[in-house]
Amino acid sequence: MSFSETLLRAHVRTFAPYTSARDEFTGRAEVFLDANENPFDNGLNRYPDPHQHALKARIAAIKGVDIQHLFLGNGSDECIDLLFRACTDPGTDHAVLLPPTYGMYGVSAALNAVRVREVALSPDFQPDVEAILAGMEPGAKLLFLCSPNNPSGNAFDSDRVEALLRSFPGLVVVDEAYVDFSSQSSWIHRLKEFPNLVVLQTFSKAWGLAGIRLGMAFAHPRLIAALDAIKPPYNLSALTQQAALKALEMPERIREQVQLLLAEREQLATALRNLPQVEMVYPSDANFLLVKIADARTVYEHLLTQAIVVRDRSRVRLCEGCLRITVGTPTENMRLVAALQG
Numbered sequence: 492m493s494f495s496e497t498l499l500r501a502h503v504r505t506f507a508p509y510t511s512a513r514d515e516f517t518g519r520a521e522v523f524l525d526a527n528e529n530p531f532d533n534g535l536n537r538y539p540d541p542h543q544h545a546l547k548a549r550i551a552a553i554k555g556v557d558i559q560h561l562f563l564g565n566g567s568d569e570c571i572d573l574l575f576r577a578c579t580d581p582g583t584d585h586a587v588l589l590p591p592t593y594g595m596y597g598v599s600a601a602l603n604a605v606r607v608r609e610v611a612l613s614p615d616f617q618p619d620v621e622a623i624l625a626g627m628e629p630g631a632k633l634l635f636l637c638s639p640n641n642p643s644g645n646a647f648d649s650d651r652v653e654a655l656l657r658s659f660p661g662l663v664v665v666d667e668a669y670v671d672f673s674s675q676s677s678w679i680h681r682l683k684e685f686p687n688l689v690v691l692q693t694f695s696k697a698w699g700l701a702g703i704r705l706g707m708a709f710a711h712p713r714l715i716a717a718l719d720a721i722k723p724p725y726n727l728s729a730l731t732q733q734a735a736l737k738a739l740e741m742p743e744r745i746r747e748q749v750q751l752l753l754a755e756r757e758q759l760a761t762a763l764r765n766l767p768q769v770e771m772v773y774p775s776d777a778n779f780l781l782v783k784i785a786d787a788r789t790v791y792e793h794l795l796t797q798a799i800v801v802r803d804r805s806r807v808r809l810c811e812g813c814l815r816i817t818v819g820t821p822t823e824n825m826r827l828v829a830a831l832q833g
């Protein structure tokens with residue numbers, strides 16, 4: 492299926508990107524006097540590869556997708572912002588968000604002066620497909636589906652996601668920040684079926700590299716080309732690219748950590764369910780648990796006195812009275828449960 496140019500803002504369709512010094516020659520080069528760098532080698536004196544060839548090739552191979560389907564950003568947060576800038580005209584277009592969900596979609600919309608239409612998730616935290624499609628207005632350019640969803644932790648029914656991919660007139664962004672912890676498979680394997688599908692993944696969660704800021708967007712090559720055209724030329728530092736390449740050399744270590752965290756998640760859920768003040772531990776496909784608890788704010792503050800920080804979501808719609816608790820190391824999880832018992 493082909494990509495509709497109308498998914499892009501008019502000026503982005505023909506946008507002429509900044510061309511960096513290293514883009515402007517072809518051939519063999521030994522002496523680089525083109526970019527006003529300091530010539531003395533310290534390992535970092537040169538600008539990084541603006542196209543991130545080596546890193547993209549590695550990620551594409553590991554993920555089993557063609558490299559033209561892959562964009563790399565300074566965290567998923569940069570990918571989200573660039574999607575707004577590529578696709579939504581302030582004033583006329585809007586994004587559809589399904590609260591309760593990740594806060595950055597709304598922040599990026601506000602920063603880009605793009606209107607938001609909110610359609611709440613159902614009480615079991617699934618997208619209300621009928622309500623989303625029934626209330627469709629002109630200018631609906633982006634729909635964000637966070638699956639597994641932050642803060643509820645569940646993955647969305649694939650039938651619902653597919654129905655939205657088939658009927659939503661704009662881009663459908665499936666944010667898979669937590670997909671490595673989920674029993675559901677990734678949507679990156681369906682890219683060729685849906686030209687309006689964007690999948691976001693990140694190195695910040697399972698990969699253990701929140702500090703390097705590296706996010707991935709998988710989409711139709713035309714959209715990837717547009718994101719490449721509008722990104723800041725050197726959006727990924729040399730340090731980021733090096734650290735990611737190094738981590739990708741030992742994927743089995745990450746798989747082991749994920750297995751351990753999944754086992755810990757189930758143990759922690761059981762321990763929490765046995766506490767008298769805990770009313771509900773929601774099922775999780777992620778590395779955190781949404782926990783409904785009596786006097787959530789008081790519990791939050793009690794945990795702080797024990798030097799334990801969790802996320803207070805007790806005033807978020809559909810999460811009333813809930814704390815969001817990340818699965819930590821076995822020792823950290825025991826300390827949390829002990830603090831809740833005390």
Ligand SMILES: *Cc1c(COP(=O)(O)O)cnc(C)c1O
Pocket residue numbers: 565566567568569593637641666668692693694695696701704705706
């Ligand atoms: C943590 C998280 C991210 C990660 O964002 P980065 O900018 O890549 O660190 C993205 N989406 C969701 C839903 C998250 O919870």
